[in-house]
Amino acid sequence: MSNLPSDVVEALSSRFGERFSVADAVRDLHGRGESYHAAASPDGVVFAESTQEVSEIVSLCARFGVPVIAFGAGTSLEGHLSALHGGISIDLSRMNRVLRVSAEDLDCTVEAGVTREQLNTHLRDTGLFYPIDPGANASIGGMASTRASGTNAVRYGTMRENVMGLTVVLADGRVIRTGGRARKSSAGYDLTRLFVGAEGTLGIVTEVTLRLYGIPERIAAALCSFESVSYATAAAIAIVQLGIPVARMELMDRGLIAAVNAYSGLSLPIEDTLAFEFHGPPASVDEQIQLVKGIVEDNGAKGFEAARSPEDRNRLWKARHNAFYAVVSMRPNARGWSSDVCVPVSELSRCIVETRTLLEGCRVPAAILGHVGDGNYHVVFAVDPGNADELAEVAAINGKMVHLAISVGGTCTGEHGVGTGKMAYLRAEHGDAVDVMAVIKAALDPTGIMNPGKIL
């Protein structure tokens, strides 16, 4: 708090009353996500309730050069929320109204603080759903800002494909609307895609227009286990290459299955496993299941079984969603460190095998999981955040994974974002294109108050 100009403190106190807080507990909660990254608390927190309020706060901060960091659900994994230079955290969790749903057009507009579970609960009676599912119950604004994706992306795409438009508060407090409600447009620069994935460094997303989908007439899930991760990825690659429109295709290695069994009270066979979900009209789903069954069995899979009951499916996916927490819970007082690389699918098998080799002898409990239909996989480590040697060991493995991914044409982050955790790898991946990113950052945020120290 000491770092905030007194004019800012007075203005925020008088304008927002108890919705402006400098209490330690509140500040500490807003300076970290869910991962191992060291916390750095903001100097104050404002609980905003409208785009207009966010605009006022940013205008005020801009006048005094005070950093602003948007906060949604706090599920960030790469240090996006650390207030490295202090400043104001703008908590958007009270901006949680679903503003509009059009069942006819399969779209909706929500405030940035709406979470994906809240949205799907709201949609339940409409026959529609929003498929993007990063596991955590993240806010839609946060998901847009990190270009999140998750288990359904192999079929439905990521936030990149499913955000139609945004309301954004710029670095000087101006409010703009990007995109629109047409399915496609060639009308000028794609500002929507520029702010999606910008992690609050170019502006603060306050409203999001999303594509929705009809709940499929039939949904089925299936699990099967393989002799090794290589066989599992080979099967996954074949399924992608045949263009079978699976809705989910998740790799869980045997270490992860053990953790998930313990955490979620399941008794899955402790083997390298692929889990599937199939969406569509009945004949199409049956056809997908038969095609997938043939491919996985050609790759030596055992126990392929389709689960059609919603209860069985939900138990499976809830367990998968809790995978991060399951690994972290393997060790008391641990924090999670989730690596996150994405490679061309043809390189997936080799990369995962090399990653396995990197993990040999690692002192930290770790498990591999992946959205393998997209070539995206994670190692989740349960680290002791106070043990510098451990952190260094995991950082070294993480760095090797990233450079391996970049060397085969992949990316240092498939879905978690850059934050502070991946900044060191951006130039290795993008070369001089990083300079163009910096030019855009300087043009849109000339005083550098928007989530400073992230991405660039």
Add this chain to the structure above:
Amino acid sequence: MSNLPSDVVEALSSRFGERFSVADAVRDLHGRGESYHAAASPDGVVFAESTQEVSEIVSLCARFGVPVIAFGAGTSLEGHLSALHGGISIDLSRMNRVLRVSAEDLDCTVEAGVTREQLNTHLRDTGLFYPIDPGANASIGGMASTRASGTNAVRYGTMRENVMGLTVVLADGRVIRTGGRARKSSAGYDLTRLFVGAEGTLGIVTEVTLRLYGIPERIAAALCSFESVSYATAAAIAIVQLGIPVARMELMDRGLIAAVNAYSGLSLPIEDTLAFEFHGPPASVDEQIQLVKGIVEDNGAKGFEAARSPEDRNRLWKARHNAFYAVVSMRPNARGWSSDVCVPVSELSRCIVETRTLLEGCRVPAAILGHVGDGNYHVVFAVDPGNADELAEVAAINGKMVHLAISVGGTCTGEHGVGTGKMAYLRAEHGDAVDVMAVIKAALDPTGIMNPGKIL
């Protein structure tokens, strides 16, 4: 030519020899697209053969403040190629190498001058295809730069979704690579999507990495006719809302069918018509056909018939692709003027009915066609480009269509781009977001040499 600094002429002549031309015939060919827009010839044309050459040309032009305009196949419809301020047209048609195809990863990298037909011919033996199909045999670089789409977009998306990465020559001649070969990434600002649709105003696209798709195991087409456009669009909307993954769903009004029959020697019933294509494994295609048949017949369709022979399908789609030329040929010496709006599908029927009303009494031959699954439709007018009254009449109708589209949440251009033709509508559609576009333009092209006078 008189406007080019002699240093530029000498440098280009000595570097490129006969590949640099100031001949009137060559310049005139490069100053126009395929539509009604008045031509404006560049001062000279260079036929570039590599990214390095494009970089050299742009560096030279940057030193002397000479405008540069990229030229692909010359199929632009909105005046993108007009050299309003003279300068150099960089013809990329000799950059026509397919650099790499990965059947395993379903992607490829091509030089910007490769046309979509050339790419699909190249791919034929691989079992893959590139679906984005704007009708014209446009270059991939031009399609990326206008964010093109066309008949398959309802299933496969547009250039926005299918460009994975780019090589771009910036306004000072630097070369960057954007994106990568991973299916998804959260690594920094989405420069790929910024240059896609930027119409050469931020840089020149010289190489494009594209997603490819396996040729579907089964492809079927179908046609049916309706009592009115309203019934046809109602059926189309129901199909979208049910999420049936049709690969193509095209509206052709009775006027268009008459023009297409005459131009392509067909004898289709002269009725408001929907044409479909279905892609997938056999059971899925059969299921799609049955579902669509039920919906169109509920909307009074007659003669729904699925054509499975490749010959019948190809004849149908070739006729559809030639629709623009078919309308233009209704009148000697006419040029085409294709309007291009896109609206939320729920508004499509009303918008098309209002458009029909606008066309009553119009002296210019016109027909309606549309990619109705996306809410995108066109009126193609066959105008006499020398008749100012006619041009004013069409401009007035076009303007009313655009404002109607914007008023219902749609866009002034679904797929043709802004060029010079839609600049007047950009602020009505995007409001103050246009100022952000201008900031980006100024940051990346501070001297304004990149295709000046377009978009902004």
